[in-house]
Amino acid sequence: xxxxxxxxxxxxxxxxxxxxxxxxxxxxxxxxxxxxxxxxxxxxxxxxxxxxxxxxxxxxxxxxxxxxxxxxxxxxxxxxxxxxxxxxxxxxxxxxxxxxxxxxxxxxxxxxxxxxxxxxxxxxxxxxxxxxxxxxxxxxxxxxxxxxxxxxxxxxxxxxxxxxxxxxxxxxxxxxxxxxxxxxxxxxxxxxxxxxxxxxxxxxxxxxxxxxxxxxxxxxxxxxxxxxxxxxxxxxxxxxxxxxxxxxxxxxxxxxxxxxxxxxxxxxxxxxxxxxxxxxxxxxxxxxxxxxxxxxxxxxxxxxxxxxxxxxxxxxxxxxxxxxxxxxxxxxxxxxxxxxxxxxxxxxxxxxxxxxxxxxxxxxxxxxxxxxxxxxxxxxxxxxxxxxxxxxxxxxxxxxxxxxxxxxxxxxxxxxxxxxxxxxxxxxxxxxxxxxxxxxxxxxxxxxxxxxxxxxxxxxxxxxxxxxxxxxxxxxxxxxxxxxxxxxxxxxxxxxxxxxxxxxxxxxxxxxxxxxxxxxxxxxxxxxxxxxxxxxxxxxxxxxxxxxxxxxxxxxxxxxxxxxxxxxxxxxxxxxxxxxxxxxxxxxx
Ligand code: PHE
Numbered sequence: 378x379x380x381x382x383x384x385x386x387x388x389x390x391x392x393x394x395x396x397x398x399x400x401x402x403x404x405x406x407x408x409x410x411x412x413x414x415x416x417x418x419x420x421x422x423x424x425x426x427x428x429x430x431x432x433x434x435x436x437x438x439x440x441x442x443x444x445x446x447x448x449x450x451x452x453x454x455x456x457x458x459x460x461x462x463x464x465x466x467x468x469x470x471x472x473x474x475x476x477x478x479x480x481x482x483x484x485x486x487x488x489x490x491x492x493x494x495x496x497x498x499x500x501x502x503x504x505x506x507x508x509x510x511x512x513x514x515x516x517x518x519x520x521x522x523x524x525x526x527x528x529x530x531x532x533x534x535x536x537x538x539x540x541x542x543x544x545x546x547x548x549x550x551x552x553x554x555x556x557x558x559x560x561x562x563x564x565x566x567x568x569x570x571x572x573x574x575x576x577x578x579x580x581x582x583x584x585x586x587x588x589x590x591x592x593x594x595x596x597x598x599x600x601x602x603x604x605x606x607x608x609x610x611x612x613x614x615x616x617x618x619x620x621x622x623x624x625x626x627x628x629x630x631x632x633x634x635x636x637x638x639x640x641x642x643x644x645x646x647x648x649x650x651x652x653x654x655x656x657x658x659x660x661x662x663x664x665x666x667x668x669x670x671x672x673x674x675x676x677x678x679x680x681x682x683x684x685x686x687x688x689x690x691x692x693x694x695x696x697x698x699x700x701x702x703x704x705x706x707x708x709x710x711x712x713x714x715x716x717x718x719x720x721x722x723x724x725x726x727x728x729x730x731x732x733x734x735x736x737x738x739x740x741x742x743x744x745x746x747x748x749x750x751x752x753x754x755x756x757x758x759x760x761x762x763x764x765x766x767x768x769x770x771x772x773x774x775x776x777x778x779x780x781x782x783x784x785x786x787x788x789x790x791x792x793x794x795x796x797x798x799x800x801x802x803x804x805x806x807x808x809x810x811x812x813x814x815x816x817x818x819x820x821x822x823x824x825x826x827x828x829x830x831x832x833x834x835x836x837x838x839x840x841x842x843x844x845x846x847x848x849x850x851x852x853x854x855x856x857x858x859x860x861x862x863x864x865x866x867x868x869x870x871x872x873x874x875x876x877x878x879x880x881x882x883x884x885x886x887x888x889x890x891x892x893x894x895x896x897x898x899x900x901x902x903x904x905x906x907x908x909x910x911x912x913x914x915x916x917x918x919x920x921x922x923x924x925x926x927x928x929x930x931x932x933x934x935x936x937x938x939x940x941x942x943x944x945x946x947x948x949x950x951x952x953x954x955x956x957x958x959x960x961x962x963x964x965x966x
Contacts, residue, residue, distance in 0.1 A: 388674035390750050395679040397763050400747050402682040402829025404768035408736040411797040413772040414779050420725035423716030429729040437733040439940040440906050442761045443913035448748025450921045454840035455742030472908045476742030479901040484834040485864035486893050491827035492658025494820050501816035506806035513636035517629050529628045534616050536631050538609045545604050549597050560590035645798045652870030659865050666831045667858035671851040674750050685825045692822040696778040705784030713776045727952045740902035743833045755928045907949040914942035
C-alpha cells in the first residue's frame with residue numbers, strides 16, 4: 378500500500394484536543410508520580426530538574442515529533458508503518474517489533490503497580506489508616522507506662538540524631554563512586570574471613586586501586602561518625618533540658634510514628650508478598666483497560682482520556698494547594714528546586730536522559746500508534762510541545778504534591794514504590810480526618826494516571842493484530858490483554874516467598890519485577906529511541922517528512938534535523954555504553 382492513500386475505514390481521533398489528551402494520558406503515568414519526585418530528590422533537586430528539562434527539550438521533544446511524524450505518514454501502527462512508508466518489506470519494522478515486545482513487558486509490571494493503586498484507593502475509602510493509628514497510639518502509651526525515663530531519653534536521642542543526620546549522611550555517601558563502594562564491600566567480605574585482621578588488611582591494601590577505594594570509604598565513614606557525634610551532643614543537651622511533660626509528649630509522638638511506620642510497611646509488604654492478592658487487582662485493572670481499548674479509538678480511548686486527564690489535573694492541583702498550607706512547604710520547595718551541584722553526579726545526568734524516554738512514552742511506538750490515528754498534516758510541533766509540556770508540568774506538580782506532605786509529617790523521601798505506598802499513607806494517617814479524603818484523591822489520581830498509560834501500552838500491542846492481521850478490535854484487545862495478564866503472573870508473584878520465583882533475585886541480582894522493568898526501561902526504550910531518531914533523521918523519505926512539517930518554520934525543522942541526526946543518537950549511545958559498563962562516567966569526568 379502506498380503512503381499517500383490511508384485506509385479510509387481506519388480509526389481516527391475525533392479532535393486534535395482529543396489526540397493531545399490521549400497522548401498526554403499515555404505520557405503522564407506512574408513515571409511522573411513516583412519515579413520523578415524520587416530521582417529528583419536523590420540527585421540534588423534544582424540542577425537536576427534543569428538538566429532533565431534540557432533532556433526533555435533536546436532529546437524527548439525531537440523524538441516525540443519523529444514518532445508522531447512516522448505514525449502519521451505511515452497510517453499504521455509501528456510494525457506496519459515502516460513498510461507502508463517504503464511500500465515494501467523493510468528491516469526498520471524491527472523497531473515496531475521491539476516496541477510490541479516492550480509494550481508487553483512494560484504493561485505486565487505496570488498493571489501490578491496500577492492494581493496496588495486500586496487496592497489503596499479502596500483501602501482509603503474504608504479509612505484503613507484509622508485502626509492502624511489508634512493501635513499505634515495505644516502501644517505508644519504502653520511504652521511510656523512501662524519504660525524508664527533514662528531509656529526513653531536514649532530512645533529519643535537516637536531517633537532525633539538519626540533524623541538530623543540523614544541528609545548529611547546521604548550527601549557524604551553520594552560522593553563515593555559505585556566502584557569505590559563495590560571495592561570496599563569486597564574488601565570487607567574478605568577481611569571478615571581472615572583470622573589476623575591487621576595482616577589481612579595490610580596484604581590486601583598492597584593493591585593500589587583497592588587501597589584508594591577503601592580509604593575513600595573509610596574517610597566518609599569517619600566524617601559520618603563525626604557528624605553523628607556532633608548532632609548527638611546537641612540533641613542530648615536538648616533532650617536533657619526538656620520538662621518531664623515535654624519529654625513524654627515527644628517520646629510518645631516519636632514512638633507512635635515508629636509504630637505506624639512499622640504497621641504501614643507491614644500493610645504494604647502483605648500486599649507485595651501476596652501474589653494472589655496482587656494478581657487479582659492486576660486482573661481487574663487489565664479488564665478495565667481492555668474495556669477502554671475495545672471501545673475504540675474515539676469512543677473508547679479518546680473519551681476516557683477526555684474525562685480522566687482533566688480530573689487528574691484537578692485532583693493534583695487540589696493536593697498541591699493543600700500542601701501550600703503545610704509547615705513543610707518551604708522545606709519541600711527548597712529540597713526540590715534549589716540547586717546543589719555537590720549532589721549531582723554525571724550518572725545523574727544519564728538517569729535524567731533515560732527517564733525522559735520512559736516518562737514521555739518514547740521508544741516503543743506508543744506515540745507512533747497514536748499519531749497514526751491522525752490524518753491531519755499540520756500542527757506537529759504544537760501538538761508535540763503540548764504533550765511534552767503537560768507531562769513535565771504534571772511531573773513538577775507531583776513533586777509539589779508529595780514533598781510538602783512527607784516533610785510536614787516527619788517522613789523521609791524514600792525510594793520508588795515505598796514513597797507512594799508507605800510514606801504517603803503514613804502522612805495521611807497523621808493528618809486525621811482530611812487524611813482520608815487526601816488519601817482517596819491521591820490513590821485515585823494514581824489509578825487514573827496509570828490507566829491512561831496502560832491504555833496506550835495495550836493499544837500498541839492490540840493495534841498490531843488489528844492493522845496487520847485484520848482482527849476485530851474487541852478480539853484483539855481481549856486476547857492481548859489476557860496474554861499480558863499471563864505475563865504479569867510472575868511479576869505479581871515476584872516477591873511472594875511461596876512462589877517458584879523466589880530465588881530469581883539470588884540468581885539475577887534483581888527480582889523478576891525489577892528485571893522486567895530494567896530490561897524494558899533501561900534497554901528497549903533507549904534502543905528503540907535511538908533507531909527511531911536515526912530513521913527519522915537519515916532514512917525517512919524527505920518528501921514525506923516535508924509533507925508533515927509544511928506549517929513549521931524552516932529553521933525549526935533544521936534544528937530538529939540536527940537534534941535527531943546527531944545529538945539524540947550520540948547521547949543515547951553514551952547512556953547505553955555506561956550501562957554496558959564500557960566506562961563509568963563518574964570516574965571518567
Ligand atoms: N509514560 C508512562 C509513565 O510515565 C509509561 C509508559 C512508557 C507508557 C512507555 C507507555 C509507553 O508512567
